[in-house]
Amino acid sequence: MEDKLVIISTNGPENSEKATLPFVLATAAQTVDVKVVVILQANAVMVAKKGEAEAICAHGFLPLKGLIDTFLELGGELLLCTPCVRERGIGTQELVEGAVSIAAGTVVTEVLSAKSVVTY
Secondary structure, three states, rough: OOOHHHHHHOOOOOOHHHHHHHHHHHEEEEEEEEOOEEEOHHHHHHHHHHOOHHHHHOOOOOOOOHHHHHHHOOOOEEEEEEHHHHHHHHOOOOOOOOEEEEOOOHHHHHHHHHHHEOOO
């Protein structure tokens, strides 16, 4: 079984530090060859909307846009809660490339298949 980490975040632009931390951890895990899946729920889905991450830079951390880009370039999976995306009126075409909307069953499957799960 490969090492797999699932990171679940519910924090969006309203808390730049908590929106950024999942991607700091994700990219750190990727540097040691861990497969990483980031699942965004609630207002965290906003960071996957084109143009949103560019405005988020928590003090002491790299800008969120760069972290997300690196995460995706390194093969990370970015999964978004479909009802959360719909509730915020975000269309599929408005999401960053690589973001995939999912249902709750996929969250369960990802969590059960992971070695570890971290939530923010």
